[in-house]
Amino acid sequence: MVISFLKLIGRPRCCGALIALLNFMMATGCGKDEEKSERKALSFQNQDIILIQGQDTLSLNNEKISGTGKFAFVASLGSVDGGSSFDFSFSLEDGGSIKLISYADENLAQGIEYQLNRAGTELSMSYESNETSYELTSLLPKDDLNLNAEGISKIWVDVHNNESPLHTVIWVPTGLSKETTGEAEAFFNSEDLIRAEERESGTYSFPSSNGRGRFWGFELNKASLVNAMQAEPIYEEGEE
């Protein structure tokens, strides 16, 4: 009952004045200053992208991007010193792979990479930063509807690039909702790898370096990407 009352207070009609004030605060800020660029943007799911590799080997429409190549989203992640969640769905041909690259530079280098590979009916996964990689295959959930080598798979990844060492959390989102999901439902949390002696020395045996840029994108190899979204991190430590 208390929660219902609180939710009533929060209805848009009840706080129109506050929203108007927010609009005023926004209006006093800087506007968007657009400049011409020689780079040509394409559209994928209503987000601007640019191709970095694979002009002839990637096929694209607004719903799906397939083939082999590399592309970056035009909009940045906001800040190199921040955190994001990535929600993507894909399918792989036999021998194919897909790589999510986050917090990278304009050419999608120097970032944090999450790679999934298909060999027959098996999927494997690893992640890497600054040339240190970690194998995640043994942690992948078995017989999960959203993790299917021969069909469409779905992954959520949290990248907390503002934490040191790099903190990342990964879910296969079967039966999960972003609003209620925490670290307990994740199949991997890099904090679990931190051992006391490493914490003391500051030297880690797993990918610990932060990404060096604020852009993101994908590298496809005989793969199809059918959904890719970026948002605020799903899991925040100490969240209320």
Place this chain on the structure above:
Amino acid sequence: MNLDFNDNCNLYTGKKIPWFLGSLMSVALFSIAKADESGLQTVLAGDLVARFDLDGSDASDSLTIRGIEFGIFGPIDHNFDGLVTLAAHPSREGPGLELHEAVISSSRLPVPLSIKIGKFFLGVGRLNQTHQHDRPFITTPDVHSVVFEDEEGASDTGAEVKWLAPWCLPTEFTLGVTNGWTFGHSHSQGKKPDQPLLYSRITTFADSSLLDFENASSGILVGISYLQRRPDQREEPEFNLYGLDVTMKIRSGKELIWLWQTEGWYRDLMPPMGEIETAIGGYSFLERHTWDRLFFGIRLEGLERVGQKDLLDRAETNRTVAIAPVLSWRNSEFQVIRLEYLLHRTITPDLTFDAQSIALQTTFILGAHPAHDF
């Protein structure tokens, strides 16, 4: 409702001190202080927060022990004071106690300086030096979370010196040097930086005699802060931080009638590669005593990352703004009940979205509380 107050003492595996042991220490030390009349004092402060999502926020609809702080403080000898605080926050390991502050300090030296050595919250800005349970609102302004990389604030181990200039307008200069191995939220000891963390602050205070306030304890405090971090540049970005804070209090007798607290911050952050990122933002909170022990305040805030460009070389908008009305019932100096509504808007190149939440808080203090600055 999920009650998140797990008594998970059995989960402790690290160096944290078990919860129950902290409670026993509190009682024991209080007894010691009473017994030896040394001036040793103890404090236990609690901060309980329940945050509910109304629309699109990350509030988890649960009651959380946001922080429990246990502290002992008192004079060491005729020159020096000591302070140790341990704080418990919700974490993966459960509500374990961690060392928050451990300070030896003095303002009674033969020279007109006050010094502080140990672990402490960096002496810059206003919120960064105010524990969460002492803040006049529940949620943390974005600008603070971003520039200090933690909702609570940035603390480190080092030394701080203050000099109160003998001028007609009281002006205090602060200079701090700390290890700088980590900054803000971190899960490690960090790495040796290229140079230690440096900060400075100048504050001036205009009291009632200058401002023609009726009450002697009213006044305005203005501070200017600078902080410089130079970590291992191959690993982390370095940055400079510039801040301005203003706090005004108007009292009638002992009663606080008006509180105005505002801070503005500017940060230029230089990643190991790529362009400089600039962030500018601030908040302003105005609170008025309304009736009996009830206070009403409102906080406006904004944060913008300036000068960023997308991959097509177009200027990019990354901005947040928020409004938070706050009702506080100050039952006594030692207990507050607070209700806060937060309307938060995020504007990015691709979308604009609003998030609404409401938070209930109660804070309490057992024992003596160290004196606060104005």
